[in-house]
Amino acid sequence: MAEYKGIKGFKVQYLDQDPVPTVAGWSAGNNMNTARSYLAGCGTQTAALGFGGYVLGTGNTGATEEYNGASWATSPGSLNTARRALAGAGTQTAGLGFGGLDTASTGATEEYDGSTWTSNPTGLNTARQELAGTGTQTAGLAFGGYDTAITGATEEYDGSTWTSNPTGLNTTRSGLAGCGTQTAALAFGGTVPPFTGATEEYNGSTWASNPTGLNTARRFPAGAGIQTAALAFGGNLPPLTGATEEYDGSTWTTVANMGTARASLGGAGTQTAGLAFGGDLGPTPSNATEEYVNYGEPNTFENVGQVWYNGTTKALKFTDETFSSAWATGNNLNTARYGIAGAGTQTVGLAFGGNTGPANSAATEEYDGTSWVTSPGSLNTTRRYLAGCGTQTAGLGFGGFIPPNTGATEEYNGTSWTNSNSLNTIRTKSGSAGTQTAGLGFGGVSPGPTIEGATEEYDGTSWATSPGSLNTARFSPVGAGTQTAALAFGGGTPSNTGATEEYDGNSWATSPGSLNTARVTLAGAGTQTAALAFGGYTTANSAATEEYDGTSWTTSPASMSTARFGLAGCGTQASALGFGGYDTAATAATEEYTITGTKNIKTITVS
Numbered sequence: 001m002a003e004y005k006g007i008k009g010f011k012v013q014y015l016d017q018d019p020v021p022t023v024a025g026w027s028a029g030n031n032m033n034t035a036r037s038y039l040a041g042c043g044t045q046t047a048a049l050g051f052g053g054y055v056l057g058t059g060n061t062g063a064t065e066e067y068n069g070a071s072w073a074t075s076p077g078s079l080n081t082a083r084r085a086l087a088g089a090g091t092q093t094a095g096l097g098f099g100g101l102d103t104a105s106t107g108a109t110e111e112y113d114g115s116t117w118t119s120n121p122t123g124l125n126t127a128r129q130e131l132a133g134t135g136t137q138t139a140g141l142a143f144g145g146y147d148t149a150i151t152g153a154t155e156e157y158d159g160s161t162w163t164s165n166p167t168g169l170n171t172t173r174s175g176l177a178g179c180g181t182q183t184a185a186l187a188f189g190g191t192v193p194p195f196t197g198a199t200e201e202y203n204g205s206t207w208a209s210n211p212t213g214l215n216t217a218r219r220f221p222a223g224a225g226i227q228t229a230a231l232a233f234g235g236n237l238p239p240l241t242g243a244t245e246e247y248d249g250s251t252w253t254t255v256a257n258m259g260t261a262r263a264s265l266g267g268a269g270t271q272t273a274g275l276a277f278g279g280d281l282g283p284t285p286s287n288a289t290e291e292y293v294n295y296g297e298p299n300t301f302e303n304v305g306q307v308w309y310n311g312t313t314k315a316l317k318f319t320d321e322t323f324s325s326a327w328a329t330g331n332n333l334n335t336a337r338y339g340i341a342g343a344g345t346q347t348v349g350l351a352f353g354g355n356t357g358p359a360n361s362a363a364t365e366e367y368d369g370t371s372w373v374t375s376p377g378s379l380n381t382t383r384r385y386l387a388g389c390g391t392q393t394a395g396l397g398f399g400g401f402i403p404p405n406t407g408a409t410e411e412y413n414g415t416s417w418t419n420s421n422s423l424n425t426i427r428t429k430s431g432s433a434g435t436q437t438a439g440l441g442f443g444g445v446s447p448g449p450t451i452e453g454a455t456e457e458y459d460g461t462s463w464a465t466s467p468g469s470l471n472t473a474r475f476s477p478v479g480a481g482t483q484t485a486a487l488a489f490g491g492g493t494p495s496n497t498g499a500t501e502e503y504d505g506n507s508w509a510t511s512p513g514s515l516n517t518a519r520v521t522l523a524g525a526g527t528q529t530a531a532l533a534f535g536g537y538t539t540a541n542s543a544a545t546e547e548y549d550g551t552s553w554t555t556s557p558a559s560m561s562t563a564r565f566g567l568a569g570c571g572t573q574a575s576a577l578g579f580g581g582y583d584t585a586a587t588a589a590t591e592e593y594t595i596t597g598t599k600n601i602k603t604i605t606v607s
Helices: 004-008
Strands: 013-015 024-029 040-043 048-051 064-067 072-074 087-090 095-098 109-112 117-120 132-135 140-143 154-157 162-165 177-180 185-188 199-202 207-210 222-226 229-233 244-247 252-255 266-269 273-277 289-294 307-310 315-321 324-330 341-344 349-352 364-367 372-374 387-390 395-398 409-412 417-420 431-434 439-442 455-458 463-465 478-481 486-489 500-503 508-510 523-526 531-534 545-548 553-555 568-571 575-579 590-596 599-603
Touching: 024 273, 040 095, 048 087, 048 095, 048 266, 048 273, 087 140, 095 132, 095 140, 132 185, 140 185, 177 229, 185 222, 185 229, 222 273, 229 266, 229 273, 324 545, 324 575, 341 395, 341 575, 349 387, 349 395, 349 568, 349 575, 387 431, 387 439, 395 431, 395 439, 431 486, 439 486, 478 523, 478 531, 486 531, 523 575, 531 575
Parallel strands: 013 307, 040 087, 040 266, 087 132, 132 177, 177 222, 222 266, 341 387, 341 568, 431 478, 523 568
Antiparallel strands: 024 289, 040 048, 048 064, 064 072, 087 095, 095 109, 109 117, 132 140, 140 154, 154 162, 177 185, 185 199, 199 207, 222 229, 229 244, 244 252, 266 273, 273 289, 307 315, 315 599, 324 590, 341 349, 349 364, 364 372, 387 395, 395 409, 409 417, 431 439, 439 455, 455 463, 478 486, 486 500, 500 508, 523 531, 531 545, 545 553, 568 575, 575 590
């Protein structure tokens, strides 16, 4: 009798559980409808509630949104008291919002029934903002915060009134996070000042300090879970961080960072199924949503075409590719160029600098998801092969070639560029990641010429050289992710390389996975655990596209329509934008990459 191995040529794995997409990590969800910071949240990963906060240009908001695990829908019911820096508790259909900043600190308390908010005439006994909360609509808990001074005040809600507990937090603080229940709560992080990682457990009567605090002390993090299985994520050190930690009732363990570093964000869910949304990016609020999943064991990842026997369910299974990926042609840049830099997303992109063929360009263009519009603000330093990061309204450009090489750094506010402090290591063709206030530059070519591994971090004012240099010094590497969770891939040593490295905010670690197509002057998008590489130069122009899952690169079946090098990219792995570059001449070609669907596990049956 023929065996499956003999027919297909490989062994069938024996597993106790089905493979998982990732053991633990964040993935991007659909954006909130209203970008905001200092908001509150409650509920679960698939039934969450986000409400209140601060909207740039508008001020405090009472806007409420519901998340169903796929997208956000704006509720017809807004908070009666528009405010920011409030706290939340409960569920999507039985939520509780309290405290915050209106025109002054408030104790206002409101209950949500899945449609509308109802104000309780009896508010918190201690009006305050920047507090934490947890529990349910009928058994809520408020603790910490700030009014005229930082407080550790703790109050319990019974569905009607708040009762003050004479025993407050041991570490008085504001800007903290919490999770759990009214009788088994957890408080962590915040500012005393200084910033703290202090962790305390509440038993319904008193707070007990845990001598082991967060590994990353910070203010304005978010939290999810329960007292013995908590999740802490985001916050401000400074700089902004996407640091994520799991608590087991005794100690905190650092796990995978969020893709978007931010503070003052909303949180919901559990330790193994958390949700992060909104938050403060520094100059602007965010509408980004990310989902955290920790599947635990087994440590077996899904791969398309994988076949295994599930010993628990006694079934032969395989993974089928039910998702699709494709590049679509977008409208051209107004100025064709190569050696260009970019920032932003697929629908809110930014292009600047480069070379048109005859000369360098300082032109800046903004993309709205359909077409490019030339900005009235051009770079102050005209150059090519510069690096870029940030957003369309808060961009950062640095380095490049005039000639000579330059370390010039400029910040874009959506209208014009402003000069800032220069790089410590003058260079061109460097890689980049992060935001305008937490940028990262690495690699490149410095005068000499010298191929660089040097890494620098930008705090919104100046550059500081990191103690961690790239393990593989190179020019034209591509970057993705944040300042504390970055990815570098590709480039020249001077030979083409596919080497991939991950940065944790201090040092670079070489990934076991290299690009399948080693190349230089390529472009990229995404995060440290979900990146996209495309275009570049091998021995000829390349259109190859590859996806990174935090461990290895997989060649996408979809290649770019225009093979080119010296292009720029932005966006996410599933929603990227590629533009400019050099084909047979400088090109203005723009392409959008989209992934739809997911891998799907199927069972092999006999009929």
